[in-house]
Amino acid sequence: MNDLEITPKVLLEVIRCWECGRWWALEKGIAGTCPSCAERKIKAANGRADAAERSARASRGAATRARQR
Numbered sequence: 001m002n003d004l005e006i007t008p009k010v011l012l013e014v015i016r017c018w019e020c021g022r023w024w025a026l027e028k029g030i031a032g033t034c035p036s037c038a039e040r041k042i043k044a045a046n047g048r049a050d051a052a053e054r055s056a057r058a059s060r061g062a063a064t065r066a067r068q069r
């Protein structure tokens, strides 16, 4: 049995994030967002989703209480 070992040659483009100032790299020719800022944005979006869920639950509860009266 012969093993085949392939070492890919990947050309990376180093990019400076203008939001947080970090240097990060991505394959050349592909657009992306700084991973650190992307994670921050995902956390913020999840926080907003949780708040919306809480507020929806609260208004459903208020509607139920209003109907019971």
Ligand SMILES: [Zn+2]
Pocket (backbone or CB within 6 Å): 017, 018, 019, 020, 021, 022, 034, 035, 036, 037, 038
């Ligand atoms: Zn960033």
